[in-house]
Amino acid sequence: MAGFDAWRAGARVGRAWRTVGADVALVPLAEMGPGWQQAKENLAGPDNTLFIPLDGRDHDSGPMLLSFLSGGGPSTLVDAVGTGRAASGVDLLDIDRVRDHLAERPLIGLCRSGEQDTVLAGAQGLAGRRVDLPLRERLALDRMLRAWADLLAASSSDPSGPADGATLAATPGSGAGGGAGAVVQALGGRVLTGPQALGEIADLDRTIAAADLVVTCCEDFDVDAWGGPVVEYVVQRAAAAGRPVVVITATNHVNLTGQRRNGVEAVHAIGTGDITDACLTFAQSWFW
Template identity: 30%
Template sequence: MRVLVASDRIGSLSSADAGQAIALGWRETAPDAQLAVVPIGEAGEGLDQAVADLLGAEVTLLPGDPDGSAVASCVRAGGVLLVAVADATADPGGWDPSASSLAVGRALADALDADRTPPDRIVLDLSRSAAHDGGAGILAGLGATADRPLDHGAAGLSGIGHLDLGPVRERLGATVVDLAVPADETGRHLLGLRGITSLRGRDADVDAATMLATDAALESFAAALTRAGGDEAAAAAPGAGAGGVAYGLAALGARVRTGGDLVAELARLPQTLRAADLIVTGCTTFDFARRGGGVIAAVADWGAESMTPVVLLAGTVLIGAREMRTLGIEAAHAVHPSPLAAQPDVTPGQLTALSARIARSWAH
């Protein structure tokens, strides 16, 4: 039997550690099984560690933002450069038109400058962005200049006319750029009623006049970027509003992707999926509210596309059999059967033991 193990983090176990524990238990019951373990993570939720484990690299810290508010990490291996930045002073997805994505651009610039050989692919994790400046700050961090400040958030972009992207194009060259975002952000728009300003403003109960002014400033930025050679259609494309900051690089050709899509491509999974008889995945809590998160959704899609059954192992399962099958999960099994809200952590031994028990029903 050929089994693909692609688990999210489970408790304090990384994706790779959880996958190895599952594989160990499976081999105890079915020693002849062919197992492939692929680390996987969602943007902002273990993607950097999963990519590092997949490529045999380490997650390292980059020099922080000068004011100490942002923490940046990166992974370098196999021609891939992944950069993730978390702003510790602001609430991602909140309303702050003065918040800038400058720290993201600076971190990417620092990472690029530290390498003698340009990467073949850049992965920029935008899931922890606290800005919604359309990525103007990112472009500024990469060297872009304009006749309005690019690092004062959306509020500073009103009336922008001239934008020079030359330094950005020089830095990025022909490198493929992927913008990693959670799955529910891939359809997020930049402007209008479905745009990032409207959504965040309504959630924060911001008055209509302020939202309209902010949206108009972003529209001015989009027009300036188009005049500077950016893709005219990018501002209206789904995903332009992802993280509040995806548009700037998307207009220069960057792709908005989920963590699952990126890992599948990096691991060359299509061939493995075609050969697999079963996919085993996992998460900390499998309930109807989060449905296991973006990793489980990605794995379920893989199973549906390849017509391969998907089995899930979790710390706790709080969803019925009928509901889980509508989500593409054949069966789900819990380490901790009690439905209590607070559960103890999952150890490798517990996960291995659960996997060994489940394998018995699939080994013959």
């Protein structure tokens, strides 16, 4: 919510439920970015997991990962996804060296919500989605991405890695970050969204299973975003556990039918006033 990170906003909402007598467990969730890092620090101290942002839109993580793998040379992976040019002349990626460098550290690639299921190649892959390109260029780009997946798969001697390039290119998340997700997966890592990663750190499913009610927050609740990726993730996890979800938001533009259709029992709009005070009456109506 505006002016507050996930932890502070949640604490103010939780205070309303505590005031009416409820036991409250606070789990901060956020999308990839500064808010995500703050939420992670609020959840736990340092751990052994290496989190790499897969931000292909900023042409950041793709070049960084390929440069790391190929000994410092420049990457054209993300550039190729953007322009349809051929891949660089790199013909060997030292996957095993990087895996040794990780020294058994778990590896998580953090992607934007919505990218966790994208694949590298094929009709639904990065090239297939480039409707702005002529068909010939899309096909050429797809061939390059398949060759890239073959190179990644062939460069690893670890039996736990991808069986072959075709398998890697079709793995959900391989297309995240402009293809950087495939590198993470070739290294034995996983691709998760910001909320998913924080949910795992906090063992969110166990917390939800022990709850009678799940409360989440967003800035706006409307038919365009339905509260955004954090609300979507919370609703998904609560539905799996059979727990009701209510949403605290600054503004609400969705009627009850729309709320229920999207897995939300109720939405409470609080405007710009004090969060705790604005939630008290609503909390009383959702406490038993």
